Amino acid sequence: MPAPLSVDLQQRRIAAYEAKEGAQRQLAKRFKVSLSFIRALLRHYRETGSVQPKPHGGETVAKLGKEQLPIIAALVTAQPDALLKELCARFAAQTGVAVSVSTMQQAVCKLKLSVKKNTNCG
Structure with missing residues (x-):
């Protein structure tokens, strides 16, 4: 901005x-x-009564941080042939945080892991 x-x-x-x-x-x-x-x-x-600029809006907070990556690694290791959609459901059941398939894909790529229906991690 x-x-x-x-x-x-x-x-x-x-x-x-x-x-x-x-x-x-x-x-x-x-x-x-x-x-x-x-x-x-x-x-x-x-x-x-002022000409000071308005404050900028806040940044969006990522749902997955470094703390959640080991959980995802454990889920993938436990069932490496799971679909991303299944991993999302298991992650939500375990943590209570719902994530999209694309967010899960990014996390799996960040961990340099492979799952079924994996697209390019480019």
Whole structure:
């Protein structure tokens, strides 16, 4: 994601609007931004009283971490001819965490193991 714009520049845009140096459309043209950007900036300023950028959203957390890999290795070792779908079901029964077939495939590839219906680990 790109970095947020500088707070100084945002403050200058707000100051120009408050000093009535032009309408929103004129300010958008002057600062070379879209009209919707100016409107969103002004709305954000009115709601929060600040031009600080909004915080970025959080990252998604992986369902399988390093702690779960030994469990998957044990499941594959116990039944190497199991389908990925079967491994998902056994993993969910053992840990209570449901994972997709593609997530299981990635974990098996990370462990450099082989299972039935295995696709390329490339």
